Amino acid sequence: MRATDIKRLSLYLLFAPFALWILLLILLPHAGMMYISLREKVAPRVYEFGFENYINFFNEPIYWNTLIRTGSMSLLVTFLALLLGFPIAYYIAKIAGNRSRGALFLMCLIPLWVSDLIRAFGWILLLRETGVISSSLQWVGLIGTPIEFLYNDAAVIMGLVYTVILFMIVPLVSTLDGMDKSLIEAGYNLGGNGPTVLRRIIIPYAMPGIVAGCIVVFMLTAGSYLTPILLGGKNSSWFTEQIYDQFITRYNWESGAAFGFLLLAFTSIAVWLGLKLSGQTLNSTVADT
């Protein structure tokens, strides 16, 4: 065997796991889902090819309302995660000493060490009517009767922000880390005040990290299941719950698959719009950080 053949072979072998991963776990299931989503159920074990499942979605306000609700709440969560995550990331990257940096990063990581379910139960313990917060407020005397903090959209948003904020902080820290401190000092030196330096220098510099973090957080939030289900109230439906119900409760894989693709399309469009509006590309953001 010639050396070039060996080289090529080893290249193939190196590439094989990745290719298999993409093929088996991403392409094939999606192709299958696409196929299922285009089947119309006519009778037991009888199917026809068509777009009925997609048409159903647009004809039923409950479905697209839930999707819009999921989308707008995900946007709000993304925005809040950015608002809260940015100062933390800035502190970690630019202010904290080397030793405390590691500790701070670790603190942000801790929530990920326990499962979604446990985290949600943690929130439930805190927020419920007889939970920690309500009882403490009563004990302090700020409120007379117990207050229910759970089972509403605010609880869902809080739980989601808590879950995803790390994914906002990490890309932000890595972009801010690369920022020379003297850029900020130059910003002040040339006459800029705090807000100006933030708006004209720090944020534009961190834009790739901001966009990358927002994409990841938005995708994670829109695709999350347990947190909105467990913390949500009587009226809070989440689109993933809709998909789960279609698949599991209603045995309606056809429309569940269609919903899955609609969610994928919706989030992709949202991300694409976000990239367009911020003037970034996928290469300059997610691939870079």
Next chain:
Amino acid sequence: MIIKIAMAGLLAATVMTTTAAQAETLRLLTWGSYAPDGLVKKFEAKYPDINVEVTFSNNEEMVAKLRATGGAGFDLAQPSHDRIFAAQQEYNIYKPLDLSKIDTSNMSKVHLDGVKGNTTIDGKVYAVPHQWGTSGLMADKAKAPDLKGWGDLCDPEYKGKTSMRLKRTILLGTAFDMGEDPFAAYADLAKYQQILDKVASKLISCKDNIKAYWKGGDDLSAMMLSGEIVASETWDSTAYKLYGQNKDIVFVPPKTGALAWIDTFAFPRKGKADDAAYKWINFVLEPENVQLMSASTGAIAAVNGGKDLLPADKKAAVNAAFTDADIDNLKFFANIPPGVEDMEGKTLEKIKAATGSE
């Protein structure tokens, strides 16, 4: 069919990694607590060449799992009796049982006949009963002594202090409470849709009265024990557990009858260890094992004198809940014909999406 092959391949891969090489493996797909450790160990001691693997699930997921693989990946499944007929017709995921290999002599006749009647397709029987239980109401007697029927959950007296699970049980219960017979209407789906619409508007107007919809036994228990709610729709086993901690919390069979389900034994179509599965069925039907099983599940075994094989505290809870008249009044879940799940699902979505009372 690419999808089927791919999914089967994936599932098979996950199953293979956990399969021991030599001994025969019995792969159980069942409810949480339906395969207590002690019982599994005892079984493995009796049949040393059989290795038991347990996957916990629920009705909907059991059907979905088997549907994904066309009935492969498990050797014995335990869906409720109403999840056999339509699922088999639509997805062909079970295979018939050989009743001669099961010791049915000990089974309580009423349950055995009921399940047989529900799950016979083309003269072949697809399931036998295992345990049965009911869905009904739970109330804190001290705070809600007058709760009698499904509709009482919407009584303004308990505003913000009741709960229910937004699943089909509450749809059926509310239908009975409104004087309808939903199971009879299964034969006429247009009629059934009318009933569902009525039920939906009732439950939507009831939304204000509900504190939250519970999602699992844990959050229901927490709300009930903490006193955040005083009454709820419930599984009887959950109520029995709470009775052990607070004697005021009892299961209340609704005046229209508690809804009864029977969890069954059914064979997935591509199961491989049929003999081991028959051995497991006969093993858990032995009276001493029934006792162990019922202690874990909190449900009553579908054997003669099943109630007496419950542990003492559970028996007390059952006796506190049911009179003989209540038992006679049980409404067994009827087979779900194709299409009904979809109708019910849509109704549930409508209720969930509605904002407050209308």
Next chain:
Amino acid sequence: MQSNLEYDLQCSAVKKHFGSVRAVDDVSLDIPKGSFFSILGPSGCGKTTLMRMIAGFESPDSGDIRIKGKSVVATPPNRRNVKMVFQHLALFPMMNVYENIAYGLRCNGVSKSDIRLKVHDVLERISLPDVASREITQLSGGQKQRIAIARCMVLDPDVLLLDEPLGALDLKLREAMKIELKLLQHQFDTTFVYITHDQSEALVMSDNVAIMNEGKFVQTGTPQELYHNPAEAFVAGFVGDNNRWSGKVKTVTNGIITTETKAGLTIKGSARGDVKPDVGGVVSIFVRPEFIAAKVSAKKSGKSNANNNTIDGLVDSILFNGANSRVLVRDKVGELIEADVILTGGTDDLKPNDPVRLDWSPDQTMCFVG
């Protein structure tokens, strides 16, 4: 200390400690209007801290900093009319050249049309009229340098601080930029405060230089004063090249000190600095290479002053560097002595192993106590 408008920048008794480290220790300076002032010192001497205090990024523990006679200690950095060229320039990478220069004007609320005029005007003055729309990454090192200065100068600062801005450039460009900076300073007629550890940058460009060591100003003066009349051994050693010995004082007569080095050489010199050496005391002896004449011993031509130091030796090696060429001469005790020579390329040039006589005046031999 007087505070009047003759001085653009004044510091009085400024101190700054970081923990137990005295970064800046009791520094005072007065920089006259429109002059080029350098602070020269080895790295870690506190010069950067001093500059950051002037810019407002650090605040002094005690002492006062005045710009055009007004104390700025309480003024935040963005309100001080002191602009700074950073070590790595700190041009904003997400803005193009025009936006970089316009940034400060925008912060000051200058109108759009005025910004346009001023930016183009300053680009003209730094001879880069066509780069306004370029991205920063498209500029060469020298162009970036000039843009960084223009970005400050467009704001018409009272003082421009420069923090070793030539450090990142290659040698050739650095030489060119030295001259250019000096010209720019003349052109803008603004006070430049230049920080460096490179003595040649400081000497070439500055009107006045302060030598800083361990947080203190050791000596302040014109480059010539520092070079020819260093006040301390540190200054003598830090500024310019030297032959350096340590010796013991034998006699002191008529201001001429006769010393003997450890290796046994006898060197006559003159006392410098505030403290006069006594007989028996230890002195550091510095002689600049350009004051030592190296002549071939065989040609006994030229008269030498009887008082001069003369040392015979052999040429060890020639360090040819055009007009700045040197010879290394090995003396009888085996030490190497540097002397400047003129190498014309003719046959008279010194060659290795030529016997030479080194000859220099005691006046050019600087002796410091210690």
